[in-house]
Amino acid sequence: MPSPATESLRLVILPRRLLPRRMRIALRRHGPEALVWRRRVAILGGAVLVGLVALVFADTADRANALFHLFAGHWWWAPLIATPAGFAGIAWMTLRLAPLARGSGIPQVMAATRNPEAALSTLVSARAAFAKFFLTTGALLVGASVGREGPTVQIAAAIMGRMHRALRIPLRSSVYIAGGAAGVAAAFNTPLAGVAFAIEELAAAYEQRMTLLVMTAVLIAGMVSLGISGDYIYFGAMGQTLELRQALLATPVAGILGGLAGGLFSRLMLASGTTTAGPMAWLRSRPILLAAICGGVVAILGVSTGLTWGTGYETAHGIIAGRDAPPWFAAAKFATTLATAVSGLPGGIFAPSLSIGAGIGDLLRGIFPAYPPGAVVLLGMVAYFTGVVRAPLTAVIIISETTASRGLMMPLLAAALLGDFAAKSVCKEKLYHGLSQRFLRGAA
Structure with missing residues (x-):
């Protein structure tokens, strides 16, 4: 007669189809492969990845900006040639490689919320996100007057959407809104601004069920940014007030x-x-x-x-x-x-x-x-x-x-x-x- 320990081990290694029906139902609803757990993993993993990518993007953009200033400082006349040529080259690459990566990135995320499933292969695709990262950096390398915060929103929405797709979770507009909000929070190190941006700008009608998703994504991305780069203030502390x-x-x-x-x-x-x-x-x-x-x-x-x-x-x-x-x-x-x-x-x-x-x-x-x-x-x-x-x-x-x-x-x-x-x-x-x-x- 097998011992209780042996019987328990046998139940663990038995194929799921041989388990009692009630146990199979419980595993589907509450086990590691249940939708609720996969959704939590997608939110956690996506937000962590957003925070890391936002930090890398910020550092890369700052280095590109500094490199151009160094270049323009050594040869004051060179931008008269390099900047128009660079604009033309980047415009050509954008049209050829990823037309949906042009501009800020925030309008793309707003449009993506109208058709979340289709947008993952167009407006917030991996191709658009990669192009956004490198072409925005290229724009700063030629002196363009651009920022990285809008592009971070599109990249973050693409990351969150791809994470949900990889874990076989149905895509909703809230996924992109949460990703974009996390991108704003990580880009500026401003979690509250990320939540406000999601409510005011990205979501035309802010659904109550989005609240937890947005808050979770923003807080995790913010903690990743805070943990790696420290508790910095973007423009420095300004303590003046007005009477x-x-x-x-x-x-x-x-x-x-x-x-x-x-x-x-x-x-x-x-x-x-x-x-x-x-x-x-x-x-x-x-x-x-x-x-x-x-x-x-x-x-x-x-x-x-x-x-x-x-x-x-x-x-x-x-x-x-x-x-x-x-x-x-x-x-x-x-x-x-x-x-x-x-x-x-x-x-x-x-x-x-x-x-x-x-x-x-x-x-x-x-x-x-x-x-x-x-x-x-x-x-x-x-x-x-x-x-x-x-x-x-x-x-x-x-x-x-x-x-x-x-x-x-x-x-x-x-x-x-x-x-x-x-x-x-x-x-x-x-x-x-x-x-x-x-x-x-x-x-x-």
């Missing part, structure tokens, strides 16, 4: 001025893809030539100013810290960012928009010279950023988390809401929504 009287005067001016400028950027960006005006329509049918011309604009402004290359992070950080910028910086960075975005190169506008907003904030310091300078700059940043992306809650949380300026939450929120209102008067359609419609039409 009530100062806030009541500066906030409306910053909100309206920044919002109008952000709305103008969105309107020009959307119009560039829809206008029937002869020259622009002709250039849209010749995307390589359009990219080369845009690269020429970026090169001329960059060589002339020396401040408009790349993400603009260093300049924005300096302005927040109290260094003055030339009065034309905001307009010049606005032009280079618009030219880069119109060219269709893979790359985001988050970091350049924050840099433009810092330039607007620097102009506001001249209007309010006796006010705390860093606080005034942040009002300009949040207003302009809101004017572009039209997500005031996300803008406020990103600014407050990237500068540790929690004492300014109320003025920042007021400036963001005013900026959103002012931007609507210039451009009624949200930028990312309008751009996502182009991808939806292309997929139809």
